[in-house]
Every structure is written in structure tokens, then in C-alpha cells.
Amino acid sequence: MSIQQIAPKQRGYLIVNSHPVGSEATVDRQWQRIEPAAPADRAPVALILGASAGYGQALLLAGLRRQGIRGIGVAYEGAATERRTATAGWYRTAATSALVERGGGDFAFVNADAYADATRAEVLKLLAERYGPVDYLVYSLASPRRTDPATGEVHHSVIKPLGSPYTSPSLLFEDGVPRIGTVDLTPADEAERAATVKVMGGEDWRLWVRALADADLLGAGFTTVALSYVGSEITAPVYRQGTIGAAKEHLEATAGELRTGPLAGRGRAFTVVAGAAVTQASTAIPSIALYTSLLRNVLGEDGWRTTDDQAVDLWEQLSGAKELVLDEQGRIRLDGWELDPAVQDRVRELWADPAAALAADPAGAAWFYNQFRQLYGWDVPGVDYAGGVETSVPWPGPR
Structure with a gap:
């Protein structure tokens, strides 16, 4: 037992401790927001990499709630110690497992580095023994570093522009009070760009698909998706035209390589362009907080599409309940609500003078701050x- 009185320890857009009850409550709230659907005749087997946060978690919950999926979720989270709480993802995973158990479902959770060969071996063994071939592989990993399993070299991702320096307004909070600041970034060099592609590109996605294929664990009609983002031209210099964008382009190219390689005649591979969201990954990107806050002001509550909304939409497309919404590059698009020209025109108007926009309507910034704090259970x-x-x-290990 470790009963503690805890308060948030916040450093900018990072909170270094999390609240277990608050984290559990966020999962329960997501679960209730997702409308259940009649179960399919056969429960599909899903493997979700990055199942404890962001879109990975939303796809897990929506898959459980609406598709009746069974299978394995992989995450890499830290346990509680005498000095620190567990990570929020640890608590969310425990809460999700409790929901599965109460509903009579069958979903196991592996806490390990998804980039490691040992983790692949552990997961493949569990699949073979307990679940059989995989119908859906969801790749939703976001990490600041990756150890190449072939060489042992550790690669570190960076968030930087390419080619030219980047200066932009940004949203800062002092004791919860928003203000406009400025972010200045120097361009990445080639080594930094290459390292970011190594971490956040499609190399590891390819390894997982090949491992499933080699182990004869691709189900009939196998489908795999990897989460991507395009976003607005406002944030393009630091995102789509920056180091992360280079990684996303590699991820998207990998989808084509999978379709013509290990999945030729055996399955489908797509990248999924999701819309804006407040996640632990997105809050690390300079200027995204300000952009997302202004976007929220433009759309309001009714126009905003949560990660849960988008996860439900994606599952309906993947399961055939709805037609796939594909762009000319073959990517599944979930971001039409964000990139609507009228919406983007209004966001650009606000971006031209963000201090005035914030003073006139602080609701979006307050909403963003609340959403950010809830990521950690506060x-x-x-x-x-x-x-x-x-x-x-306790971590909910395989039962």
C-alpha cells in the first residue's frame, strides 16, 4: 500500500506526476462518450501499439466498445515508486483492463518497449498461444528515442524546422493564466532529420508487419494502420515541413511498401491522417497549443471532433460499415473538419494577432489547459x- 497526498508537479507542458483516480476517471469518461454497438458475429483480434495514450488509447476503447475486439495492447509506462507516482498511461491501462474484465472481454496488456525485438517475440508468443492471427494492427507510437534493434544505436527525435529558422507566437501559462510568448527554433541538420525519421518513421512499423507475416499471424483480410497528421499551413514550418513531417512522409511511404511487399495479396496498409488533438505528444510541439486553442474557439464544442469521435469513424471505415475516405495518396482522412477552408481562414485571421484573439476570447486557451492537465489525471x-x-x-499483465 502506498497512500499519498499528491499535488501536480508541473513544468511547462509537462507534469511529472499523475493522479491515479483522475486518470481512471478520464478512461471512464471516454468509455461513456463512445456509444456502444451490437457485437459482431466474430470478435476480431487487434494488436495496438501505443495503447495507453492519445489516438492509440482512443482506438482501443472504441474498438472494445463498438467492435468487441480482443487481443493485445502494448505500452511502455513507468510504475510507482516511493518518490513518484506511476505514469498516467500506467493508471489508464489499469482502468481500461478493469473495464474489459467487468464486461467479460479478453484483452491483454504488455508493458515493454515496442521497438525491441524481445517485445515482438513476447507479443507474438502470446498471440500464437491465446488469440491466433491478427485482423488489425494499429501503429500509434510516439517517443523521443528509439533503439535500433539491428545495431543497438539509440536515435533521438527532434522537433525542428528544415532549411530555415522558425519564429512563431506561442501559448504560455503562468499559474494557469494564458499569455502569448514567442518560440524561436534553429533548423535541424541532416543527422537530426535522419534520427527523427529513424524514431518516428515507418521502419519499426515494417518490422512488426514482417514479424507477424513470418510467424503466420496475419488474419484473412488483415489490415494495418499507422497514425499520421498533416495539419494547417500555419503550423507546417515546424510540423509537416519540419523533422516530424519528414518522419511522417517516411511512414506514409512505408504503407505503400507494405502493400507491395509482405502484404501483397494478403492484406491492407494505410496511414491515417487524424485531426488536431490535445495529447501528450502534441503538447510537445511548439506553437501547437496556440493553434489548437484558436481552432477550438473557431469550431466550438459542437464542431470539435475528439479523438474518440475520430476513432469511432476510423473503425467504421476499417470494418466496412462506412466507405473509406481516401485522398489521392491513398491515406485515410479523418481531418476534414479541421482543414475546412472556412475554418482555416478564420484561424488565420486570429493567428495574425493572437494576443488580441486571446484577450477577446480566452475560452479556447482555458479549454486547452484543462485538457492538457487531464492527460495526467488532474x-x-x-x-x-x-x-x-x-x-x-498493479499492471494488468496477461491473465
Whole structure:
């Protein structure tokens, strides 16, 4: 037992501790927002890499709630110690497992580095023994580093522009009060660009698909998707035209290589261009907080598409309940609501004078700050933060 009185320890857009009850509550709230659907005749087997946060978590919950998926979720999270809480993803995974167990489902969770060969071997063994061939592989990994399993070299990703320096307004918070600041970034060199592609490109996705194929674990009609993003021209210099964009281009090229390589005649591979979201990965990108806040002001609550909304949409497309929405590059598009020309025109108007936009309507910034804090289990409605809480929660290993 480790009952502790805890308060958030925040450094900019990073909170170094998390609240177990608040994290559990965020999962419960997501679960309730996703409308259940009648179960399919056969529960499909899904392998979700990056299942504890962001779009990976949303796709897991939507898949459980609407498709009745069974299978394995892989995440890499830290346990509680005497000095620190567990990570929010650890607590969210425990909460998700409890929901699965209460509903009589069958989903296992592996806490390990998804980039490692040893993790692939562990997951393939569990699949072969318990679930059989995979129908859906979701690749939703975001990490600052990756160890190349072939060479042992550790590659570190960077968030930088390519070619030219980048200066942009940014959204800062001082004790929760928003203000406009400025971010200045120097361009990445070739080594930094290449390292970011190594971490966030499609190399590891390809390894997972080949491992499943070699182990004869590709189900009939196998489908794999990897999450990508395009975003606005406003953020393009630091995102789509920067180091991350180079990695996403590699990821998207990998989809084509998979279709003509290990999946030729055996399955489908798509990248999925999702819309803007407040995730632990996105908050690390300079100027994204300001852009997302202004976008929220333009769209309002009714126009905003949550990660859960988009996950439901994607599952319906993948399962055949709806037609695939593909662009000319063969990517599944979930971001039409964000990139609507009228929406982007209005965001550009606000971006021209963000201080005035913030002063006139601070709601988007307040919403962003609340969403960011909830990623770590803080500021969740209905949670009592005054008392002590059990911080040592067991990982839900394979049952």
C-alpha cells in the first residue's frame, strides 16, 4: 500500500506526476462518450501499439466498445515508486483492463518497449498461444528515442524546422493564466532529420508487419494502420515541413511498401491522417497549443471532433460499415473538419494577432489547459483531490 497526498508537479507542458483516480476517471469518461454497438458475429483480434495514450488509447476503447475486439495492447509506462507516482498511461491501462474484465472481454496488456525485438517475440508468443492471427494492427507510437534493434544505436527525435529558422507566437501559462510568448527554433541538420525519421518513421512499423507475416499471424483480410497528421499551413514550418513531417512522409511511404511487399495479396496498409488533438505528444510541439486553442474557439464544442469521435469513424471505415475516405495518396482522412477552408481562414485571421484573439476570447486557451492537465489525471470533474490516494496500482499483465 502506498497512500499519498499528491499535488501536480508541473513544468511547462509537462507534469511529472499523475493522479491515479483522475486518470481512471478520464478512461471512464471516454468509455461513456463512445456509444456502444451490437457485437459482431466474430470478435476480431487487434494488436495496438501505443495503447495507453492519445489516438492509440482512443482506438482501443472504441474498438472494445463498438467492435468487441480482443487481443493485445502494448505500452511502455513507468510504475510507482516511493518518490513518484506511476505514469498516467500506467493508471489508464489499469482502468481500461478493469473495464474489459467487468464486461467479460479478453484483452491483454504488455508493458515493454515496442521497438525491441524481445517485445515482438513476447507479443507474438502470446498471440500464437491465446488469440491466433491478427485482423488489425494499429501503429500509434510516439517517443523521443528509439533503439535500433539491428545495431543497438539509440536515435533521438527532434522537433525542428528544415532549411530555415522558425519564429512563431506561442501559448504560455503562468499559474494557469494564458499569455502569448514567442518560440524561436534553429533548423535541424541532416543527422537530426535522419534520427527523427529513424524514431518516428515507418521502419519499426515494417518490422512488426514482417514479424507477424513470418510467424503466420496475419488474419484473412488483415489490415494495418499507422497514425499520421498533416495539419494547417500555419503550423507546417515546424510540423509537416519540419523533422516530424519528414518522419511522417517516411511512414506514409512505408504503407505503400507494405502493400507491395509482405502484404501483397494478403492484406491492407494505410496511414491515417487524424485531426488536431490535445495529447501528450502534441503538447510537445511548439506553437501547437496556440493553434489548437484558436481552432477550438473557431469550431466550438459542437464542431470539435475528439479523438474518440475520430476513432469511432476510423473503425467504421476499417470494418466496412462506412466507405473509406481516401485522398489521392491513398491515406485515410479523418481531418476534414479541421482543414475546412472556412475554418482555416478564420484561424488565420486570429493567428495574425493572437494576443488580441486571446484577450477577446480566452475560452479556447482555458479549454486547452484543462485538457492538457487531464492527460495526467488532474482537474477531472468529480474527482476529490484533497485526500490521500493509493498510488501503487498493479499492471494488468496477461491473465
